[in-house]
Amino acid sequence: MNQIFKDSSSNVFSQSLNIKGVHLKNRIFLAPLAGVSDIPFRRICQEMGAGLTFVEMLSSTALSYKNKKTLQMAERHPDEEILGVQLTGNREDHFKDGLEVLNQQNFEVIDLNMGCPVKKVVQSGCGSALLLDLEKVEKFFNILKDTSPGKIVSTKFRLGYTRQQLIMEDVSLLAQNTGLDMITIHGRTRNERYDTPVDLHSISLAFKNLKELPHKPLTIANGDIFSFDDAMDAYKTTECDAVMVSRGALGNPWIFQEILQGEPIRPHIDEWIDVVSRHLSYQNDYYKDETLASILFRKHLVWYTTGFPGVKKFREKIGTLETQESILDYLKEISLTIPKETQRSYHVDQKSAVK
Numbered sequence: 223m224n225q226i227f228k229d230s231s232s233n234v235f236s237q238s239l240n241i242k243g244v245h246l247k248n249r250i251f252l253a254p255l256a257g258v259s260d261i262p263f264r265r266i267c268q269e270m271g272a273g274l275t276f277v278e279m280l281s282s283t284a285l286s287y288k289n290k291k292t293l294q295m296a297e298r299h300p301d302e303e304i305l306g307v308q309l310t311g312n313r314e315d316h317f318k319d320g321l322e323v324l325n326q327q328n329f330e331v332i333d334l335n336m337g338c339p340v341k342k343v344v345q346s347g348c349g350s351a352l353l354l355d356l357e358k359v360e361k362f363f364n365i366l367k368d369t370s371p372g373k374i375v376s377t378k379f380r381l382g383y384t385r386q387q388l389i390m391e392d393v394s395l396l397a398q399n400t401g402l403d404m405i406t407i408h409g410r411t412r413n414e415r416y417d418t419p420v421d422l423h424s425i426s427l428a429f430k431n432l433k434e435l436p437h438k439p440l441t442i443a444n445g446d447i448f449s450f451d452d453a454m455d456a457y458k459t460t461e462c463d464a465v466m467v468s469r470g471a472l473g474n475p476w477i478f479q480e481i482l483q484g485e486p487i488r489p490h491i492d493e494w495i496d497v498v499s500r501h502l503s504y505q506n507d508y509y510k511d512e513t514l515a516s517i518l519f520r521k522h523l524v525w526y527t528t529g530f531p532g533v534k535k536f537r538e539k540i541g542t543l544e545t546q547e548s549i550l551d552y553l554k555e556i557s558l559t560i561p562k563e564t565q566r567s568y569h570v571d572q573k574s575a576v577k
């Protein structure tokens with residue numbers, strides 16, 4: 223399978239990118255993921271090969287008021303080589319103030335979210351609601367660019383609000399025209415859920431228009447990337463510069479290596495324990511409070527153990543784990559369910575993990 227990509231030097235995803243003096247080591251990025259992409263998760267994904275990671279979506283209004291929790295979410299660990307941050311908003315003044323707060327911190331990329339479909343966010347005019355007003359989008363792009371000199375400025379958006387109103391081409395051209403450095407398109411509309419397969423063809427229409435233009439922004443394809451084959455499909459269909467992985471990284475930070483190496487990776491159970499334990503240690507370092515760190519780690523445990531034989535029997539126990547030691551014991555216990563002949567961990571993709 224995929225013989226030509228087995229040699230990582232010839233794998234298109236392992237090629238680096240240089241943009242505004244920033245070196246991106248490869249072309250596989252980790253998406254901003256609300257409630258997931260905190261420092262511990264970003265660190266483990268970066269170590270496993272992600273070329274760029276993002277802080278989850280932050281509210282520009284909350285940042286403009288210097289909300290303590292939001293400022294904490296925008297923290298960066300010294301080991302994070304390159305980091306993006308994502309903002310949402312619907313008020314121009316708050317968006318500008320929020321950007322000014324972020325500009326005092328250390329981020330290589332600042333991204334405007336125009337994809338979030340969550341009702342509360344959309345009702346407040348943020349996230350994918352911005353796609354309903356192209357004039358406003360243009361204003362936001364200009365503020366983003368003018369307020370963030372020297373930074374890589376980008377936007378992540380959906381194909382449109384509904385199927386009847388696909389505007390990915392207009393938004394992409396607007397981004398190029400305003401001088402944004404990077405665009406990411408999630409190939410679904412606001413009204414589509416994960417049971418609608420990603421529409422790579424529509425992403426390709428938007429990217430093709432940019433091909434011959436001067437100062438073409440970097441183009442990133444996003445949606446349904448759970449394997450090397452999915453990444454290749456996105457690359458070939460959309461002719462993107464890079465791909466962004468989202469649900470595919472939940473419980474499976476090996477996906478970055480898999481895409482870089484061009485073949486599926488099912489780590490030996492010892493390596494699996496090693497990586498999950500490292501993620502857990504980062505979790506404890508960051509959250510300090512062991513009980514809180516353990517409780518917040520439970521969702522990762524569910525994802526990490528998806529597909530393990532007899533996992534159902536072990537699921538209930540996850541809800542009782544409150545210490546680092548009990549989680550480490552749990553990892554050993556579940557590892558014993560792996561048949562001796564294989565010693566490979568199990569992983570089923572997370573297509574249905576988040577509806």
Ligand SMILES: Cc1cc2nc3c(=O)[nH]c(=O)nc-3n(C[C@H](O)[C@H](O)[C@H](O)COP(=O)(O)O)c2cc1C
Nearest residue numbers: 253254255256278279378408445446447468469576
């Ligand atoms: C738990 C979760 C949180 C998310 N949070 C964000 C976010 O903060 N910002 C964003 O732009 N997209 C967010 N998304 C959307 C993803 O980044 C991505 O665009 C979407 O899941 C499609 O990719 P996939 O089909 O590979 O999962 C989130 C998705 C999930 C599952």
